[in-house]
Amino acid sequence: MAVKGIVWVVLIGALLFAALRLLEHFSLYLPMGTHAAHPKTYGMPYEEIQLKTEDGLLLSAWFIDADAPNDRRALDDPQLPEMKRLVKTPVVLFFHGNGGNISHRIQKIRYFKAMGASLLIFDYRGYGKSEGRPGEVGTYRDARAAAAEALERAGGDPKRVFYYGESMGCAVALQTALDLPPQGLVLDSAFTSTAEMGKIVFPWLPADLIVKNRYDNLSKISGLTVPLLMIHSPNDDVIPFSMGRRLFEAAPEPKRLIETTGDHNNGFLDSPQWGPAIAGFLEEHIQ
Numbered sequence: 001m002a003v004k005g006i007v008w009v010v011l012i013g014a015l016l017f018a019a020l021r022l023l024e025h026f027s028l029y030l031p032m033g034t035h036a037a038h039p040k041t042y043g044m045p046y047e048e049i050q051l052k053t054e055d056g057l058l059l060s061a062w063f064i065d066a067d068a069p070n071d072r073r074a075l076d077d078p079q080l081p082e083m084k085r086l087v088k089t090p091v092v093l094f095f096h097g098n099g100g101n102i103s104h105r106i107q108k109i110r111y112f113k114a115m116g117a118s119l120l121i122f123d124y125r126g127y128g129k130s131e132g133r134p135g136e137v138g139t140y141r142d143a144r145a146a147a148a149e150a151l152e153r154a155g156g157d158p159k160r161v162f163y164y165g166e167s168m169g170c171a172v173a174l175q176t177a178l179d180l181p182p183q184g185l186v187l188d189s190a191f192t193s194t195a196e197m198g199k200i201v202f203p204w205l206p207a208d209l210i211v212k213n214r215y216d217n218l219s220k221i222s223g224l225t226v227p228l229l230m231i232h233s234p235n236d237d238v239i240p241f242s243m244g245r246r247l248f249e250a251a252p253e254p255k256r257l258i259e260t261t262g263d264h265n266n267g268f269l270d271s272p273q274w275g276p277a278i279a280g281f282l283e284e285h286i287q
Contacts, residue, residue: 028098028194028213029098029126029134030100031099031123031128031134032099032100032101032104032128033128035103035129036100036103036104037106038062038103039064039109041106042110044068044109044113045064045068046068047063047064047065049062049063049149051145053141053142054145055141057125057131057141057142059122059123059124059130059131059142060122060123060128060129061102061120061121061123061146061149062109062120063119064112064118064119064120064121066086066116066117077110080110080111081272081273081274081275081276083114083275085114085116086116086117086283087283088286089160090118090154090160090161090282091117091118091150091151091160091161092112092118092119092120092163093120093122093147093150093161093163093164093173093182094120094121094169095143095163095165095166095170095172095176096121097167097169098167100127101127102123102127103128108166111275111278115278115279116279117282120146120150120153125139125142135213136213140176140179142172143172143173143175144180147163147176147182159287160286160287161182162182162185162282162286163176163185163186165187166189167190167191168191170189170190170191170217171194172215173185174190174220174221174224177224177226178223181225181226183226183285184227184228184229185224185228186229186230187228187230188230188231188268189232189233189236189244189264189267190217190230190232190243191244192217192218192243193216193217193218194213194214194215194216195216197239218246221247221251222250222251224251224252225252227255227284228251228254228255229255229256229258229277229278230244230255230256230257231257231258231260231274232244232257232258233259233260233261233263233271235262236263236264236267238264241259256281258277
């Protein structure tokens with residue numbers, strides 16, 4: 001092959017590789033910059049705070065204190081199930097999924113408020129009002145900053161701190177639980193790895209070779225040292241229930257799997273056991 005032909009092959013290959021990288025990034029991270037609402041919109045007092053990461057970025061976060069008085073709008077919702085209020089107050093660190101920002105989790109915030117848990121929810125870099133651009137390593141750095149804040153909000157007592165992750169947030173929560181163990185971990189609609197998800201979404205692409213942000217939960221979960229609650233719907237239309245089952249089987253004891261109903265994003269609204277299951281887990285393990 002002539003030198004000119006080789007140059008063209010290399011150039012086309014480089015462009016294709018760059019295009020695949022962009023495809024991965026924009027398929028995995030779907031941030032929104034504008035907040036659609038805030039807890040006070042629904043009658044819940046909250047504190048807007050900033051977290052600083054180890055690499056100097058500022059992240060946007062909300063703290064919702066379980067003991068701060070609500071107005072009637074907060075819990076005046078027929079979709080909220082009956083839940084016995086927790087005797088002790090945990091601090092739950094909320095790791096949201098790959099789309100939107102913290103303002104799109106208001107309904108779940110209401111559930112945690114109703115069960116009597118204080119909640120710290122934060123936006124990863126590049127999401128909402130947070131600085132930076134998302135990536136796997138960066139989200140782990142963001143999580144460590146948030147975990148330090150959650151521990152401080154719990155008065156320095158790790159036995160009061162729990163992590164809750166949804167979808168992609170499960171991967172960030174799991175890694176953080178390995179680095180900075182909480183009292184318990186809740187994984188809601190978790191996948192095995194982004195490489196395996198890539199095979200489902202883009203079956204014609206060699207996902208194992210091109211995925212950079214791997215979030216490999218399956219290879220990590222055996223190292224977990226804290227109690228685990230897994231929640232997943234067999235009707236999940238994004239992350240197969242079989243992935244959640246494989247993760248659960250690979251996880252060490254103590255562990256529990258709760259099957260819910262409905263789709264990936266809104267199934268918790270159709271599952272009356274969702275809130276009580278989490279509340280029961282918090283009640284069982286808080287010290």
